[in-house]
Amino acid sequence: xxxxxxxxxxxxxxxxxxxxxxxxxxxxxxxxxxxxxxxxxxxxxxxxxxxxxxxxxxxxxxxxxxxxxxxxxxxxxxxxxxxxxxxxxxxxxxxxxxxxxxxxxxxxxxxxxxxxxxxxxxxxxxxxx
Numbered sequence: 001x002x003x004x005x006x007x008x009x010x011x012x013x014x015x016x017x018x019x020x021x022x023x024x025x026x027x028x029x030x031x032x033x034x035x036x037x038x039x040x041x042x043x044x045x046x047x048x049x050x051x052x053x054x055x056x057x058x059x060x061x062x063x064x065x066x067x068x069x070x071x072x073x074x075x076x077x078x079x080x081x082x083x084x085x086x087x088x089x090x091x092x093x094x095x096x097x098x099x100x101x102x103x104x105x106x107x108x109x110x111x112x113x114x115x116x117x118x119x120x121x122x123x124x125x126x127x128x129x
Contacts, residue, residue, distance in 0.1 A: 008054035008123075009035040013044040013071070014086070015063045019109070023057055023086070026116050041066025041074075048075045055123050060087040060094055069094065072101040082123045086111055 010027050012034055014020040024034045035051050038044040041062050048056060048071075056075070060068040072083055085098050088109045098106060105119035 008032045009051070011035050011044070011047055011051065011053035011056045012037045013039075013041075013056060013062065013068060014059045015039040015061070016059075019059075019086075023116075026113055027057075029113070030117060030120055032120070040064040041068060041071035044068070044071045045074045048079060048081065052079070053081060055120070056081055056083045058083050058085050060085060060089060060098070069097045069101060072098075072103075076101055084116075084119045084123070 010032050012020055012023050012027070014023060014037065020037055024037070027034050032055070035053050036047050038047050039062065041064055044056070044058065044062075045066070056072070058068040058072055062068055062071070068085065068087075075081065082104045083101060084104050085106045086109060087094065087106070090108045095106060104122050107115055107119060
């Protein structure tokens with residue numbers, strides 16, 4: 001029996017293209033599918049509502065005027081999609097703001113494959129297909 005349920009669709013929201021590519025490779029290694037990628041909060045909202053991903057990997061600091069937490073607050077108005085924050089900022093202010101979006105996990109960069117796997121397992125446990 002595989003570690004993870006079959007092919008969940010993931011939306012990656014990350015404005016650093018190298019980190020975005022690394023996340024995509026990690027997602028594919030666990031057997032999931034990257035639906036799309038966004039670099040801004042505005043694009044993240046648009047794609048999340050249009051594509052209905054099973055999981056969102058969300059950076060907090062994004063290009064543009066909408067950060068990842070604000071984007072998730074907007075997405076939450078019409079979706080309960082599980083979100084895993086991946087951020088370079090471990091500041092308590094951001095963590096407490098993020099908590100209001102009911103996140104699955106809050107990972108601080110640089111993240112390791114095992115950390116991401118553990119977070120995805122939480123999604124699979126808490127939100128089975």
